[in-house]
Amino acid sequence: MATSSTIVHNVYLPADAIPTAETRIKLADRILISPLVLGTWAWGDTRIWNWTPESDPKAKDAFDISISKGINTFDTAEGYGNGESERCIARYKENHPAATDIVIATKFFPTPFKLFYPSSLISALRESLARLKVECVDLYQIHGPIHLRSIEVIGDALAEAVKLGLTKTVGVSNYSTAEMIRMYDCLQKHGIQLASNQVEYSLIRRLPETSGHIAECHKRGVAVLGYCPLGMGGLTGKYSRANPPPGNRKCSRINMDELEPLLETMRSIATKRNVSVSSIALNYVICKGVIPLGGAKDGNQAEQNAECLGWRLTNEEITELENHPINRQPTFFESIWQHG
Template identity: 25%
Template sequence: MDLPPVGLGTMGIDDPETVSLALELGYRHLDTARIYDNEAVVGEGLARSAVDRDEVTLATKLWVDDLAREDVAPAARRSAARLDVEEIDLLYVHRPYEPYDPVETIGALADLHEEGLIDAVGVSNFEPAELDAAIETLADRGLTLAAHQTELHPLWYRPELLEHARKHGYTVVAYSPLAGGEAGSVDALVDIADRHGVSPATVSLAWVRSKEPTVAIPKASSEPHLRANLAATDLTLRPEEIDAIDSIERTVELYPE
C-alpha cells in the first residue's frame, strides 16, 4: 500500500477530537484495533473531520478470538459498523494465535476483499514462516500481502523481517517507533539529536523510516506531539548516524509474544 511515512497509532486514544486534530494537521493513516476498544472513537473522529474519507487509510485488526473462518466476516462487519464506514482499507490479523489458520483465516479475508468490505489484507506480529504461509494463501486467490505490522524502534530491531518485506514487496508498519518513550535515554539518539537540533524522538522516527520499506505509526495525543511526529519526516539521517543506531545493543521488546 502507498502509506504515508508517519501515521497515527491510536491505542489508548479515547477522544474523537484527537483523531480529528491529527487529520487536520495532515495525518492520513489511522491505525486502530478491536482490542483497543476505540474503533468507534476513531470512526467518530474521522466523521467529524473535514478531510475526505477517500484521502485516509483506515486500518484495524481482528483479535485472536475472531480468527476462525466462520468468525472473520462477522467480526469485520462489527468493526466496520463501529468505525461507521462501508469499507475498511486495511484489515490485519492482530496475532497468529489459535484458532488462526493461514488457509482458513486468510482465505476468509480474501472473501471479504472480493465482497468489497476490505480493500487490503495485512498481518501483525508474524514470523517469517508465518508470513510465507499468508503470502502463499493470498497468492492462490490472486492477492498480495499489503503490510506487516511489527514492533520496530532503535531498541528492538529485526533485520530479517525487513529483508522478508523487501523480497516480497509489502510494507512494514512499525508500531511503538519511539521505544515506549525510552528514546530520550539512549545516548546514541541523544547525541544525534543534539547534532541536528531536534529531539531524540525525531531521530528515532527518522531511523525507523530509513529502514525501507517501513512507515511508522507513533501514538500521540497532544497537538505538540502530533506536530512533532509529522515534522520528523523532514529529518534524513546520515549513513554513519544510521550505523551508530544500528550498533545499539538492543534490550527492549515492549510487546513480547
C-alpha cells in the first residue's frame, strides 16, 4: 500500500534514484514491490540449504526484520521445499500487524509431463494459494522454460489465471530474450502486460546485462528480477580460500582464488561505507536496473541485506567491482534451465 512518503518508479530504479525503505517499483501497472525482495528458496529446503525444524524460528526472524526494514515483497515457489516455503510465509504472516500489505510472488514448475493447459497451471496455482492461505497471489511466474507445450499455450494459461482473479500479474523465469518477447506478445493479445522475467544476475553472472537482455525487457516494460544476487553465499564475505563454501552450492564451483580479488574490493567498499559485504552485492544489482532477490535464513542475514538501502554505489565503485570478472561456466543443468 502506497503512503504519502512512498516513492514510486516504473519497472526499475532509474540511475539517479536512491533505493530506500520507502521506494516502490511498479510492475505491470498493478503491484508495488520493494527495491529489494526477500528470496525464500532456502525456507523448507533440506537438499541444498539443510533446513531443519530449528530453522523455522530463524526464518521467521528474517521475515519480521525484513518487513521492519521496508521490504514488502517475498518470492517463493511451489518447488521450494516441496511447498514448505509457501507454508512458511503463510505461518509467518499470521497475526503480524504489518503483513497484511505484503506482496507475494510464487511460481509454477512446468515439468514436461504437464501437458494439459490451462488446467495444469490453474490447479497448481490453486494449490499454492491454499498453502499461502490467500485468495489471490500478486505475481505468478513460470519457473523455467522446460515445458513441452508452446510458449503461446503457457501464455494463454497465465492469461486465464489473471481473468479468474487468481493472480494480479504474471511473469516468467529463466526465459531468453526471444522467449520473453514471445510471451510478451502472447499476453498482449489478451490485454495483459508481462510483469517480469526472473533470471540469475550478480557480480559473478552478468550475462543478462552483457547480452542486452535487461535492456530488451525494460524496452517492453518488463521488470527484471535477479535471483542469486549473493552468488548462493559466495558474495556475502562469509567464505574465503581458508573457508570455502559447502559442496551443493553454485559458488562452491568457483575457484576461491579467482573470487578473492573481487571479495577484497567488496570488503574495502563495505568498510568505507560501514555496510555489510552482502549489501555491496545487492546494491550493485539495483544499480544495474535489476530488482535483487536476496535470500535470508535468519534475522542477521536479513539485517545485512537491508543495508543495501539508503545509498547507491558510485560509478567509480562499480568500475572497481567490474575490474574483477569471474569466468564461471554453466553446468549442463544450467544450460537447459537458464536461457536468460
